[in-house]
Amino acid sequence: MARAELKSGAxxxxxxxxxxxxxxxxxxxxxxxxxxxxxxPPADIENLPRGxxxxxxxxxxxxxxxxxxxxxxxxxxxxxxxxxxxxVVILAHLLSGARACGVELQEPLVRRAKxxxxxxxxxxxxxxxxxxxxxxxxxSVFFLYSxxxxxxxxxxxxxxxxxxxxRPIVICAVDLELHGVPWLRARKTTKVTLALYDSCVHGIxxx
Numbered sequence: 001m002a003r004a005e006l007k008s009g010a011x012x013x014x015x016x017x018x019x020x021x022x023x024x025x026x027x028x029x030x031x032x033x034x035x036x037x038x039x040x041p042p043a044d045i046e047n048l049p050r051g052x053x054x055x056x057x058x059x060x061x062x063x064x065x066x067x068x069x070x071x072x073x074x075x076x077x078x079x080x081x082x083x084x085x086x087x088v089v090i091l092a093h094l095l096s097g098a099r100a101c102g103v104e105l106q107e108p109l110v111r112r113a114k115x116x117x118x119x120x121x122x123x124x125x126x127x128x129x130x131x132x133x134x135x136x137x138x139x140s141v142f143f144l145y146s147x148x149x150x151x152x153x154x155x156x157x158x159x160x161x162x163x164x165x166x167r168p169i170v171i172c173a174v175d176l177e178l179h180g181v182p183w184l185r186a187r188k189t190t191k192v193t194l195a196l197y198d199s200c201v202h203g204i205x206x207x
Contacts, residue, residue: 002035006094007120016094020060028060037116038085042108049131051152052105055084058145058174063091065191066172070141072096079103079139081132081156082147086113086125092143093125102127103135132156137163145174157181164199171197 002019005011011019023031044054072078074097080088083102093100104110110129117125128135132148133155142160161183163169171184173195178184184197 003037006035012094013097017064020064025061029057032060032087032091036087036090037119038087039112041085042106042112045106045108049105049133049152051133051148051150053146053148055106055109056145057084057087058143059193060087060091062145062174062191062194063088064095065189065194066143066174066196067092067095069187069189069194069196070170070172072098072141074098076141077101077139078141078143079137080143081137082145083113083127084109086116086127088143088145089113089125089127090117090120090122093122097124098141099124101125101139103130103132103137104128105131132159135159138166139163139169140167141170141172143172143174144176146176161201164201165204168204169199171199173197 002011020028041055072092076098078092078098078100080102083089083104086102089100089102092098102113104127107129110127113127117127133152137159148156160171164183174193177195178197183199183201185200187196187198189196
C-alpha cells in the first residue's frame with residue numbers, strides 16, 4: 001500500500017515522515033529499503049581509489065534529523081557525496097521537495113540507483129557516476145557519510161570551499177567531524193552522529 005502511494009505521489013513530506021515514525025526504530029532501515037525496492041547492493045568494485053571506503057548506507061534516523069535540522073527546503077539543491085544506492089538522495093527529496101543529486105564512484109551502485117529512481121518516477125532526483133575529488137560540484141546542502149578520508153577528503157573540501165565562495169552552503173556529516181576547517185562554522189544538533197556546518201566565507205552571507 002505504501003509503495004503504491006509513493007508512486008502516485010501521495011506519500012510525500014509530512015505524510016511520509018509520519019509513516020516512517022510509525023515504523024519501529026529497529027525496523028526503519030529495512031522497511032525503507034523495501035519501500036524503495038532496493039535489493040542487496042552489488043559487491044564493491046576492485047581497486048577503490050586511496051581514501052575511498054566501501055559502500056555503507058546511512059541510517060534513516062540520521063537522514064530524518066538532517067532534513068529537519070538544516071532545514072532542507074523545496075528550493076534547495078541537495079547533493080549526497082558518495083550516494084551509494086540512493087537512500088539519502090531519494091528520501092531527502094521525498095521529505096523536502098528539494099532537487100537532489102547523488103555523486104558516486106562505483107558505477108554498479110549508480111546504475112542501480114538510476115533504475116530505482118526511474119521506477120519511482122522522481123524527475124527531480126538524479127545520479128552521477130564520478131569521483132567527487134575530481135567532479136565539479138554545485139548545490140546548497142551537501143551530505144557526507146564517511147565516504148572518504150585522507151587526501152581525498154581534503155580534495156573534496158577544497159571543491160566545497162569553491163562552491164561556498166559563490167553561495168552559502170550547509171555541510172551535513174554523519175560519523176565524520178570536520179575540525180580545523182576555517183571556512184566552516186559548526187552547529188549544535190540533536191544527534192551525536194550528525195554534524196552540521198554552515199559556510200562562513202568572507203563576503204558571502206550565511207544561510
